[in-house]
Amino acid sequence: MKQIVLDFWNFVKKPKDIQYSGNEKAYKWKVFFALFVLNILITIVYLGLSSLISYFYPLEHKLENIDFGPILTFLLLVILIPLIEEIVFRLGLRREGIVKSLFTEEKWHRYFSIFTYLSVITFALMHGTNYLFDNY
Structure with missing residues (x-):
């Protein structure tokens, strides 16, 4: 999982248009679930920060x-x-x-x-x- 997160971070720093060429389904699922867990963690942090900001600066959604x-x-x-x-x-x-x-x-x-x-x-x-x- 560490390598998957590092690969993701490297893509964020310098995106490259390279597709996964392997056929190993187990690895594809591992990448999917690793990024899914990372997404959940980032969402938790985001919701905490947005709630804090909303407390001090409430915004109305259109x-x-x-x-x-x-x-x-x-x-x-x-x-x-x-x-x-x-x-x-x-x-x-x-x-x-x-x-x-x-x-x-x-x-x-x-x-x-x-x-x-x-x-x-x-x-x-x-x-x-x-x-x-x-x-x-």
């Missing part, structure tokens, strides 16, 4: 006052919006289709980390607009 009904809310917030986000923010990180025609393999690997960081920053900034900032 969707708190909107009622679409349970079925439409589920379809929008659990299926449609995440699907659109995945297409917009992750599909561009694959060297396929139009991206392949724009970048040679050498240039793609040289600039992949920049594309990844831009995608992450844009994703985060977009989610900052989920809150009302009219009282600050």
Whole structure:
């Protein structure tokens, strides 16, 4: 598990577009569960920090006052919006289709980390607009 977390940390520091080429299913499951546990730990820390920040600087989420009904809310917030986000923010990180025609393999690997960081920053900034900032 230590090596998996180190590999993840190295990817965060310098993302590379390298896919796992092995067929060992046991290793794939080990990676999945190791990253799942890491995700839970990071989520616990995040929830603690966000609760602390919310205590001192309460923010109102824009969707708190909107009622679409349970079925439409589920379809929008659990299926449609995440699907659109995945297409917009992750599909561009694959060297396929139009991206392949724009970048040679050498240039793609040289600039992949920049594309990844831009995608992450844009994703985060977009989610900052989920809150009302009219009282600050």
